[in-house]
Amino acid sequence: MSQSQSLKEIAASISANASSLSELIEAKGLPQPSFSVSDGQQTIPDGKEFEQLHASRTAIREQAQILLDLVTGPVEHATTWSIYNNHDTSALVFIYHCKLYQYIPLDGTATFEEIATKSGLDVHRTRLALRHAMTRRFFYEPQPGHVAHTAASALLVKEPDFVDFLGHQLGDTLPAVANLSKTIDKYGNSREPNHSATNVAFETDENPMSFIAAGAVSGPRFSGAMRWAGKTGSLDDSHIVENYPWDDFGDGMIVDVAGGTGHLSISLAQRYPKLKFIVQDLPQQGKEFSAPSHLQDRIQFMAHDMFQPQPVTADAYILRLICHDWPDEASSQILRQLVPAMRDGARILLIEAVMLEPNRVSEPERRFYSTTALHMAVAYNGKERTEAEWENIVRNADARLKLNRILTPRRSHCSVIEVVFHAGA
Ligand SMILES: C[S@@+](CC[C@H](N)C(=O)[O-])C[C@H]1O[C@@H](n2cnc3c(N)ncnc32)[C@H](O)[C@@H]1O
Known part of the structure; x- marks a missing residue:
């Protein structure tokens, strides 16, 4: 949207998009947007036939915010x-x-x-x-x-997982934000993991992500927060479950490294009945791990510190929203620990955001990406990365790891960054 559009032009565009959205919703037999409890969550499904609907919705969100800011005045x-x-x-x-x-x-x-x-x-x-x-x-x-x-x-x-999500934001992240000035004064531009605002807020020298996830401050709410993120909007696991060729692995073994309480592996196991999964994480997450009984022969939890050598030889290693919690060298280190267990052709699947130039995305997306990037930087000294930055992480981990391709499902803020191990390279 141009900086110089007039009020009338923006309002006309919102009006046209709102009519189009309302008509498309009606044509698809979906509920109209509403604030009423009885109308449920009103989420618009994915799929090609809903593309136009999503496009109108995004345009309205972008333009309505601009209109609001414009009429409010500087x-x-x-x-x-x-x-x-x-x-x-x-x-x-x-x-x-x-x-x-x-x-x-x-x-x-x-x-x-x-x-x-x-x-x-x-x-x-x-x-x-x-x-x-x-x-x-x-x-x-x-x-x-x-x-x-x-x-x-x-x-x-x-939604108890939403309550945990809110609790995590207010109880774990807010104290870090409130201690940001102190952190800048104390640690300057340091990118050491334990020089984050979380460290200053909670007066700890531990790695901040491990500290928060282990529930030192908040008990188990971090896992609930991650489960909530895995079932909402652009981070919904279904984007990844439906848009990567998981059948390539046949009846193979997949390790979900730092997989939390295993929500992604559980969704994959439900959809791909031959695949087997090991979810690895810190022991605290194991206490809350529970796979549905019909999946228990194909999915299990293993306590494992990802900074130690990987004990399981598998066809693929998933790392969903892991490296973005860590600075560059720690991220490469996490990948390096997988290599000794990898056979030729085995894959690492980094399920992460791939940052784009701001002019390539809509304003609501820019806000989403800049929010998560700030969240990682402030709370963990972590980083959201561009394609070139992901390539660096992989190259620095081991010369035999090659970033093969990046698949980004429509409307997903997570891509699958596919990395392949070439033993003879
Ligand atoms: C942002 S969460 C992502 C969890 C999961 N992959 C998901 O997408 O919901 C980061 C995870 O890293 C785990 N973690 C932190 N430090 C770890 C370590 N040293 N070894 C293994 N897991 C660790 C945390 O317990 C947490 O589950």
């Missing part, structure tokens, strides 16, 4: 950005920490007084937090003083 826009962000967060902290969402029925309402009594937070703070959240369509007030859920806030009741 002074108000610049002034409110930081203070709104801060207190969007403080409202979420009240809601999460005091579990305000639990005291509002999905099919009715509760008064501020009722919610306050049950949660133990006073009425004043309860009202402040919920009314602020309402400005983001999280809860609403169908009549003064009575609070009901919207489709978004209802996720806090219906």
